[in-house]
Every structure is written in C-alpha cells, then in structure tokens.
Amino acid sequence: MADRLLQVARVAGAFGVRGEIRITTFTEDPLALAAYRVLTREDGSAGLTITTARAVKGAVIARAAGIDTRDQAEALRGLKLFIAREALPAPDEDEFYHADLIGLSIETAEGEPMGKVKTVQDFGAGDLIEVQPPMGASWWLPFTREAVPQVRIADGKLIAVRPTEIEGDATDEAEEGS
DSSP states (O other), X not given: OTTOEEEEEEEEEEXXXXXXXXXXXXXXXXXXXXXXXXXXXXXXXXXXXXXXXXXXXXXXXXXXXXXOSHHHHHTTTTOEEEEEGGGSOOOOTTOOXXXXXXXXXXXXXXXXXXXXXXXXXXXXXXXEEEEEOSSSOOEEEEOSTXXXXXXXXXXXXXXXXOOOOOSSOHHHHHHHHO
16 A cells, blocks of 8 residues: 555635635545645645645635635646545544555455456445456446455455346346247
C-alpha cells in the first residue's frame, strides 16, 4: 500500500469573489480535507494546501494557500485531489477502505478462483464488488457478509460464495417456446 494515492476530492469551481474554492469531497467527513491540509495531484505533485474550510450542502468551501482571486479559484475547476493511503486512519474491525480491496483475489471457501476485485461501487443499494474473472466479462457481487464471509487483506484475498445462476432467463424461455 506504500505510495498509493487515493482521490478524496475534486474542485468544483470558485465560490464567491475572494478566491474561495468549492470542493466536492469523497470522504465520510467532508471536513477531513482540512485535517489532511496538503492535497496532491494524481502524479503526487503539489495540489492545494487548505488553510480554512467549512462544510456546505454537498461540498466544502475552502481557502487555499496562494489562491486569492476568483479567477485563480476557477482555474482549478476539475482538479482531482489526492492523499497518500498512509494518511488515512486504520479502519475499525470489519471495516475496509475500498482502495484496499481493489486487486485482491476472490476465491470460494474450497479455494476455487473466481477472479479479482476490479472496483467497489455503491449505486445506492449497498456496496457491490466488480469481479473480473480470468476470462470473460466482469460481473457484480454484493459486498455482504453472506456473499463475502471473509476478507483477508493480509493474504491478498476475499473468500466469497459463488452466486447461483438465475433460472428462467430469456434464452431458456425462448428455447421452451420453440
């Protein structure tokens, strides 16, 4: 995990006329950006150093070192902001950072390989793991205790229950009607 950068925010644009910046955060606590203070660009170079921040609906309004005008703030629109993975606090037991799961192997309790974690997404109904099998298209697995009973980050793998195929799909019905 060393030297891994995680995106924690994106500059949405200027706020007001005095160089304040509206920042969309991807952290549980939006004001955590102020605690991290120094945010980098994706390549690790200097991004922003936050001097003050306040939460507003859906964003953080911040002042950053060297940004004094609306034009300077607006020029940052779209800038992705990152922190080093090591800057994050250790997760609680049974909690995981999505970034720590990406790339882990997925196998059944019997050791049968299922693929690797490609991404972890939440489309509104809970976390889903995108599984990339060795061959073929990726597929989604709910990130629940029932579907993924064991997470072994130190071993580099997840133990998962292989989902049963859905019966009665369109091709089965078409064959039955022939």
